[in-house]
Amino acid sequence: MSGEELVLRSTRVITPEGTRAASVVVSDGTIVAVRAHDAAVSTHARVEDFGDDALLPGLVDTHVHVNDPGRTEWEGFWTATRAAAAGGITTLVDMPLNSLPPTTTVANLRTKKDVAAAKAHIDVGFWGGALPDNVKDLRPLHDAGVFGFKCFLSPSGVDEFPELTQDQLAVSMGEIAGFGGLLIVHAEDPHELAAAPARSGPRYADFLDSRPRVSEDTAIEGLIAVAKRIGARVHILHLSSSDALPLIAAAKREGVRLTVETCPHYLTLTAEEVPDGASEFKCCPPIREAANQDQLWQALADGTIDCVVTDHSPSTADLKTADFATAWGGISGLQLSLPAVWTAARARGYGLEDVVRWMSTRTAELVGLEDRKGAIEAGRDADFTVLAPDETFTVDPARLQHRNRVTAYAGKTLSGVVKSTWLRGQRIVSDGEFSAPAGRLLERKN
Incomplete structure (x- = not known):
């Protein structure tokens, strides 16, 4: 975020300590704090409130x-x-x-x-x-x-x-x-x-x-x-x-x-x-x-x-x-x-x-990425999935993004709608709309 603070709020944040209402503070693509849901935020912060949608790593x-x-x-x-x-x-x-x-x-x-x-x-x-x-x-x-x-x-x-x-x-x-x-x-x-x-x-x-x-x-x-x-x-x-x-x-x-x-x-x-x-x-x-x-x-x-x-x-x-x-x-x-x-x-x-x-x-x-990935806690990359766990959808192969839209799940009704996905504090997909490629190539740590 080039130093600009971002705060993501949800009543259901999945943390290593359990699920709780929280505000997740992000700076420069990294989680810097997980605070109370109603914690005060910087006047320069951009706040995204997801309500009851779950915030997952x-x-x-x-x-x-x-x-x-x-x-x-x-x-x-x-x-x-x-x-x-x-x-x-x-x-x-x-x-x-x-x-x-x-x-x-x-x-x-x-x-x-x-x-x-x-x-x-x-x-x-x-x-x-x-x-x-x-x-x-x-x-x-x-x-x-x-x-x-x-x-x-x-x-x-x-x-x-x-x-x-x-x-x-x-x-x-x-x-x-x-x-x-x-x-x-x-x-x-x-x-x-x-x-x-x-x-x-x-x-x-x-x-x-x-x-x-x-x-x-x-x-x-x-x-x-x-x-x-x-x-x-x-x-x-x-x-x-x-x-x-x-x-x-x-x-x-x-x-x-x-x-x-x-x-x-x-x-x-x-x-x-x-x-x-x-x-x-x-x-x-x-x-x-x-x-x-x-x-x-x-x-x-x-x-x-x-x-x-x-x-x-x-x-x-x-x-x-x-x-x-x-x-x-x-x-x-x-x-x-x-x-x-x-x-x-x-x-x-x-x-x-x-x-x-x-x-x-x-x-x-x-794969040895536990210092950066896999949890919502301070020090990890600000990678998130916003999930509406109680919403359902029926799988339509035409809406899939992989190249050949063959799926064993065609016609099945599933629970859990991914509302948005975030990579190092940047929203990379939201309601089917994608940003430009922002991924990095990772290497194993020595």
Whole structure:
């Protein structure tokens, strides 16, 4: 704000100490104080009073496939970050694959940054990739500021990002642990997948059978064993199998440096409701049954699962064919993640404080941004989401901002309307109107 004071008021400000009526004072893009709702303000201050709309910290989404450059017909930084801003997300971390080139060398990271710099409506960070042949590139990428390294234990779906064998996993994990980095893992076991029944066609039940829970469970069990032996810090991506939860809980009790995420689609959609041929619901690992979903919610509540991220993984509409075996697997969720999770959370008795913990505070902690992001308190960036939690809307794909307006939520009525989104004290979207791109490119702190 160039020194000019801004005061944001709400009767429902979500702070680390709880929800309360408050005035949040902002100067030079940073929160400088959280005061009483009726506190006196400077005569030079601009006051924005949101009434009973809730003031949340901007969400931090650490699992987004932007696909830019190289597959920009699927998505791009301009459209992805607009969708994120429209959904109350003020920071995202971009996955290293589906872009061309993938983020697996410092030169490739530089290429991606050059593309993102002028297009980002919100703050953007980057994951690096761990491949069979790039162990030598991991430390340079770490030194260049990536937040960690993604690997697959089964085929990724794109040829330029091959999976790691168990031996290669141990080598990469050891290298990353050596410089204190974070390895994030798509955990499905290739042998279990190969042994599962594989049928083409439109039946969702056939697709679900082809990605059984045991593929996740086996991969996670092996991953935990390697992480325990090496002493590495490891994060499990997009958990969908509730059968793996006892393994995860036991590992955490034993002191394994393990964190876990799940996604809105696993928490809000069920296998029982997926129509045959509707591959907008296809993702890997898959959306599972309602009983499985209940266990994921319980694991969020007790801390076995740490956080919720979108795994926004779009494609062009033509790749979403009616054949579940060949359709692209990925859910486009940036704009709808907050209302989708809030709708389901409130129905189960959770509050906005829980949603903020899962989708902002803990995700900021995962990538080491907890000094700037993830909470409304003095010293943090003035990133906010203004949410009308009791208002509802029906999802119209034509109103979505991501490039290909395919969504598994089409026609669903959701609670929670994002009224405006703020980045470092600047309103970047309000009632569907966007400002010019104001996002910054973020690097991991040394």
